[in-house]
Amino acid sequence: MSGLPTVDDVRAARERLAPYVRRTPTYAHDAIAFKLELLQVTGSFKVRGAFNAVLQLPPEQHARGVVAVSAGNHGLAVAHVGKTLGIRATVAMPESAPARTVERMRADGAEVMLLPTVAEAFALAEERRAQGQTLIHPYDDPRVMAGQGTIGFELLEDVPDLETLVISVGGGGLIAGIATVVKALRPRVRIYGVETAGADTMRQALDAGEPVTLPAITSIATTLGAPYVSPATFDAAQRLLEDVFVVSDAQAIEGMLAAQEALSVLPEPAAACGYAAVLAGLVPRPHRGTLAILLCGGNVSIDDLVRWRSTLTV
Amino acid sequence: MATYVLALIGCAVVFGGLAQYGQIQMASWDPEGLAAVPALLRGVSVAGTLVIPAFLASRRLRALGAFLFGLVAAVLVTGPIFALLALEGRLPHF
Numbered sequence: 243m244s245g246l247p248t249v250d251d252v253r254a255a256r257e258r259l260a261p262y263v264r265r266t267p268t269y270a271h272d273a274i275a276f277k278l279e280l281l282q283v284t285g286s287f288k289v290r291g292a293f294n295a296v297l298q299l300p301p302e303q304h305a306r307g308v309v310a311v312s313a314g315n316h317g318l319a320v321a322h323v324g325k326t327l328g329i330r331a332t333v334a335m336p337e338s339a340p341a342r343t344v345e346r347m348r349a350d351g352a353e354v355m356l357l358p359t360v361a362e363a364f365a366l367a368e369e370r371r372a373q374g375q376t377l378i379h380p381y382d383d384p385r386v387m388a389g390q391g392t393i394g395f396e397l398l399e400d401v402p403d404l405e406t407l408v409i410s411v412g413g414g415g416l417i418a419g420i421a422t423v424v425k426a427l428r429p430r431v432r433i434y435g436v437e438t439a440g441a442d443t444m445r446q447a448l449d450a451g452e453p454v455t456l457p458a459i460t461s462i463a464t465t466l467g468a469p470y471v472s473p474a475t476f477d478a479a480q481r482l483l484e485d486v487f488v489v490s491d492a493q494a495i496e497g498m499l500a501a502q503e504a505l506s507v508l509p510e511p512a513a514a515c516g517y518a519a520v521l522a523g524l525v526p527r528p529h530r531g532t533l534a535i536l537l538c539g540g541n542v543s544i545d546d547l548v549r550w551r552s553t554l555t556v
Numbered sequence: 557m558a559t560y561v562l563a564l565i566g567c568a569v570v571f572g573g574l575a576q577y578g579q580i581q582m583a584s585w586d587p588e589g590l591a592a593v594p595a596l597l598r599g600v601s602v603a604g605t606l607v608i609p610a611f612l613a614s615r616r617l618r619a620l621g622a623f624l625f626g627l628v629a630a631v632l633v634t635g636p637i638f639a640l641l642a643l644e645g646r647l648p649h650f
Contacts, residue, residue, distance in 0.1 A: 249587065425584045425585075426585055426586040427643065
């Protein structure tokens with residue numbers, strides 16, 4: 243299933259998700275509004291899309307279970323959805339996935355299949371789909387995008403004079419869902435995407451004029467590590483975004499530390515890259531309204547941060 | 557007759573172009589609040605194209621035709637602007 247959701251799809255998703263997800267807060271610091279989606283259940287926005295997709299499956303598909311391919315946040319979300327709704331969830335992951343992530347998924351009752359490569363994980367997911375399980379794609383699914391788009395309604399409620407919005411881009415499902423809502427209700431809001439070098443799939447696609455496949459993800463922001471953007475999310479980026487910026491891993495870590503200092507929360511690099519782009523002066527400042535940044539995930543450990551700081555120049 | 561045909565073509569190009577531009581602008585806006593606006597602008601464009609050339613072709617009513625031409629063009633230009641202001645809560649919502 244592909245295509246973009248409508249604003250009415252996102253409205254419906256909001257009602258559907260209300261019993262299952264948190265309405266995350268927005269705090270202001272230094273004239274910037276930070277939407278703390280990293281406080282969401284499972285530590286990232288992904289649970290919104292996963293719930294919205296799974297809740298729309300018919301009962302017979304619930305009985306057969308769901309399968310996901312993920313090295314992190316989407317897998318955690320699908321495992322949590324499976325546990326909450328009493329559905330068998332399988333997550334196929336590369337062996338390089340963090341052990342603590344695997345443990346959290348297993349603690350939620352998910353069947354975690356560790357494969358040598360991502361390609362083999364996708365092959366296993368296809369095999370499971372052929373056997374009847376439903377594949378929950380991390381971004382190329384309008385139901386998933388509609389779930390992520392519910393953040394847009396909350397942002398507009400929390401920041402009535404929103405003028406500029408900065409969102410991380412992985413596969414593009416999050417930004418496509420939010421932009422669908424924000425551009426429908428406040429067409430003059432300027433939306434910018436941010437990626438890290440080595441996971442800049444959308445920037446490269448926009449430069450090429452079509453979706454491209456990255457040969458490898460080399461950024462530490464592994465949760466931005468979609469090897470390609472879908473035609474639907476690419477279309478949304480072309481129509482609804484002002485620009486997509488790329489920051490380095492070192493800048494993303496600066497963004498993490500700055501967010502920790504400002505808000506006492508620690509976003510993961512994939513979430514902090516938006517703040518990093520603002521700190522680097524890449525994002526044009528608003529004239530009269532408010533600049534908002536979405537901190538979309540916080541699944542990172544202090545060990546990771548220490549390791550990255552020792553290897554990257556910050 | 558030639559004046560009528562020329563006026564018809566002119567109105568069709570100007571009004572059609574303006575209505576199309578407005579619709580493109582409003583394409584992704586919230587359909588719940590604005591569903592009637594694009595249809596309304598299209599209606600104004602079509603009605604103006606059909607009626608105004610008759611006035612412009614008549615020597616006695618040409619001044620009225622010119623006034624209506626300007627009025628319809630102004631409606632088509634300002635329609636999306638007012639719709640945007642209403643959407644942002646700066647005008648009463650319709």
